[in-house]
Amino acid sequence: MIGKLNRPVDFERVLGRQSRARSAHFALHHLSADPAPSAWHAARLRAAQAELSTGDAQPAHSVVEHVPPRAPEGCWVGAVVPKRHAKRSVTRALLKRQIRAAFxxxxxxxxxxxxxxxxxxxxxxxxxxxASDALRAAVRAELAQLLDRALKPQQPKPEAVA
Structure with missing residues (x-):
């Protein structure tokens, strides 16, 4: 499953980490975690719980137990294509489509x-x-190299001999 990142908080969490791989035009960041739950989902859950109540409204108490983080499920992809590097919206859209297609x-x-x-x-x-075919091919080739480099096992750097 490939999901699409849309919440700014998720982008901030991932971009706060060091890049995993770089190419001439792109940087790839990764965080092994699930996206934060959306506010819409939480509000909908609270509304569903309120509808199920049979008595008077009880004050909601938050659970204070620690839930261990679980392994992420699926791959969530986001693209950051600033206007200063791709002035035309056609180019920005092409780059975002190629990023999603590469994943x-x-x-x-x-x-x-x-x-x-x-x-x-x-x-x-x-x-x-x-939106030329040449640009599309160049972007796709560079993204393929970037993902190959990111998936290669990291080799430890040799220690300096003193």
């Missing part, structure tokens, strides 16, 4: 929240059209 093509991605951030613009002289 959809890789069923073996570790679960958790993933954010791909555009960190530098594509050359407008090389790709004059905002």
């Amino acid at each position: 959809a093509e890789r069923p073996g991605m570790p679960p958790g929240m993933w954010v791909v951030r555009l960190r530098s613009p594509f050359d407008r002289q090389k790709f004059p059209s905002a």
